[in-house]
Amino acid sequence: MDFYLKLLKCLGDQTRIRILRLLMESKLELCVCEIVDSLQIPFYSISKHIKELKNTGILSESRNGTFIMYSIAKDENEFITKIIELIKTIPDENFSSDITLLKKRLAIRENGKCTIGLIKK
Amino acid sequence: MDFYLKLLKCLGDQTRIRILRLLMESKLELCVCEIVDSLQIPFYSISKHIKELKNTGILSESRNGTFIMYSIAKDENEFITKIIELIKTIPDENFSSDITLLKKRLAIRENGKCTIGLIKK
DNA sequence: AGTATATTTGTCCATAAGTGCAAATATACT
DNA sequence: AGTATATTTGCACTTATGGACAAATATACT
Numbered sequence: 001m002d003f004y005l006k007l008l009k010c011l012g013d014q015t016r017i018r019i020l021r022l023l024m025e026s027k028l029e030l031c032v033c034e035i036v037d038s039l040q041i042p043f044y045s046i047s048k049h050i051k052e053l054k055n056t057g058i059l060s061e062s063r064n065g066t067f068i069m070y071s072i073a074k075d076e077n078e079f080i081t082k083i084i085e086l087i088k089t090i091p092d093e094n095f096s097s098d099i100t101l102l103k104k105r106l107a108i109r110e111n112g113k114c115t116i117g118l119i120k121k
Numbered sequence: 122m123d124f125y126l127k128l129l130k131c132l133g134d135q136t137r138i139r140i141l142r143l144l145m146e147s148k149l150e151l152c153v154c155e156i157v158d159s160l161q162i163p164f165y166s167i168s169k170h171i172k173e174l175k176n177t178g179i180l181s182e183s184r185n186g187t188f189i190m191y192s193i194a195k196d197e198n199e200f201i202t203k204i205i206e207l208i209k210t211i212p213d214e215n216f217s218s219d220i221t222l223l224k225k226r227l228a229i230r231e232n233g234k235c236t237i238g239l240i241k242k
Numbered sequence: 243a244g245t246a247t248a249t250t251t252g253t254c255c256a257t258a259a260g261t262g263c264a265a266a267t268a269t270a271c272t
Numbered sequence: 273a274g275t276a277t278a279t280t281t282g283c284a285c286t287t288a289t290g291g292a293c294a295a296a297t298a299t300a301c302t
Binding site: 008013014090094 | 122125126129130131132133135138199200203204206207210211215
Binding site: 044063 | 289290291292293294298299300
């Protein structure tokens with residue numbers, strides 16, 4: 001039950017849902033600073049939430065220099081697949097600001113890669 | 122986002138998952154004492170968890186004398202439907218004891234109705 | 243080696259959430 | 273009205289969780 005419960009507990013936080021949904025919508029690997037700028041939440045907070053998500057197996061990680069890129073794990077099991085489906089049914093309007101900021105942020109990429117950290121303020 | 126988040130938070134507790142799964146498996150309305158005897162968890166604790174579940178709209182309630190019967194709400198919306206699907210994918214083995222005790226407890230019903238309170242101890 | 247940047251982690255604090263017990267409520271029955 | 277039973281609720285206690293800040297780590301570059 002541990003695996004299932006840890007995952008379900010992870011879903012009970014708005015920031016983590018926003019992170020998951022952002023990764024789902026973008027369909028790209030995103031680095032922490034891109035997520036921070038999209039969600040407008042402190043980097044250390046994003047980092048900790050990502051850590052928890054990662055611990056459940058729902059996220060994949062890869063490194064690009066100092067940038068660590070996260071995405072939804074592709075080798076999902078059935079439970080994780082259904083969680084993704086579940087999160088998809090939350091209406092877009094709850095994430096429209098996040099998506100807008102993500103698009104702005106992604107426009108800064110060079111050759112499809114993140115090359116700059118936080119642009120906030 | 123409130124509706125979705127409240128529901129997701131509700132899923133992050135083992136007792137609540139067990140209650141939901143028990144109601145899903147039984148396909149019957151169950152009274153609190155039947156749930157208590159199946160899960161072997163104090164009645165006041167079950168009652169409080171049911172209250173939270175009820176607050177999200179995932180449970181229906183009806184009264185039969187002093188017994189209050191709970192079931193999964195049938196007029197589910199898409200989100201709730203997907204939650205049910207999600208919980209179904211958790212392997213049976215995690216709930217086998219609950220189901221066994223429920224069957225024993227349901228055998229005591231008379232004319233399909235609960236007529237006795239807690240039989241524990 | 244030293245600096246810069248992206249990210250993680252440790253600690254402290256406030257608040258949320260679950261548990262246990264006792265008391266309160268609601269209904270039925272005599 | 274008084275009793276019995278099923279369920280809820282209020283309160284005190286403990287533990288889990290998220291937020292803020294500082295410090296630590298990891299990588300790249302010169």
